[in-house]
Amino acid sequence: EVQLVESGGGLVQPGGSLRLSCAASGFTFNTYWMNWFRQAPGRGLEWVANIKEDATEKYYVDSVRGRFTISRDNAKNSLYLQMNSLRVEDTAVYYCANTYFCLGGRCYPDFWGQGTLVTVSS
Amino acid sequence: DIQMTQSPSSLSASVGDRITISCRASQGIGNDLGWFQQKPGKAPKRLIHAASRLQSEVPSRFSGSRSGTEFTLTISGLQPEDFATYYCLQLNAVPVTFGQGTRLEIE
Numbered sequence: 001e002v003q004l005v006e007s008g009g010g011l012v013q014p015g016g017s018l019r020l021s022c023a024a025s026g027f028t029f030n031t032y033w034m035n036w037f038r039q040a041p042g043r044g045l046e047w048v049a050n051i052k053e054d055a056t057e058k059y060y061v062d063s064v065r066g067r068f069t070i071s072r073d074n075a076k077n078s079l080y081l082q083m084n085s086l087r088v089e090d091t092a093v094y095y096c097a098n099t100y101f102c103l104g105g106r107c108y109p110d111f112w113g114q115g116t117l118v119t120v121s122s
Numbered sequence: 123d124i125q126m127t128q129s130p131s132s133l134s135a136s137v138g139d140r141i142t143i144s145c146r147a148s149q150g151i152g153n154d155l156g157w158f159q160q161k162p163g164k165a166p167k168r169l170i171h172a173a174s175r176l177q178s179e180v181p182s183r184f185s186g187s188r189s190g191t192e193f194t195l196t197i198s199g200l201q202p203e204d205f206a207t208y209y210c211l212q213l214n215a216v217p218v219t220f221g222q223g224t225r226l227e228i229e
Contacts, residue, residue: 045220106213112165
C-alpha cells in the first residue's frame, strides 16, 4: 500500500524558514518523479515543485522559485521542501504526491499524502 | 501560464442525478487534462487523465470528454460518496495549473 506522510509544518514568522519532509513507502521511490502541492485555507490546489527520480531535473512555480528548494534522498525514501523567506501568502496545507506519469516536469500526480499545515504569521 | 476556467464554482444535485462540470483552457492543450476529487479534510484523489481515460479503480459513472479547449467531467447517477469538490488540472505546460474547483453539494 502506498503511503506518503508529510511532516515539518507549523507556525513561522514572515521571513522565516521551514523544512518539510515526506516519508514514502509501498512503492519503488527511486523510480518516481515526486511533487509538492499546496492548498491555502478554503482555496484551491496549486502545484509548487517537482523533482525527477535522480534529482537531475527540478521545476518550481514562479511564486516560490529562489525561495524554496525541493530535494530527495532515495536511500531514505524521503522527499523534502526547504522553504526560506516565507511570506504570509505561503500559508497552506502542503501535500507531497508521487506520479502516475510525467513528461519533462509536467506530472500527473498519483497518490497524495494527507498534508502538513504551514502557517506564516507574525 | 495556462489558465483553467472551471464552472460552475458550486452545484447542488440529488442522488441519481447526472451532472457536468466544465473546464476551459486559455490555449490549446490537446488532451493533457486530468480530473481530481477532494473530500473535506482529505487529500485529492485522481479520477481521469488524458481528458477521458478513467483510472482503473474509479466507477464507470464518471466520464470525461473534450471539445477543443473545453473539457467536461460527467457523473451519471450521483451516489452519496460523490459529493465533494472537483478540480481539473492541465498538464500541457509547466507550471501545471488547476481550475478553481467545483463544489458538488447535496440538494
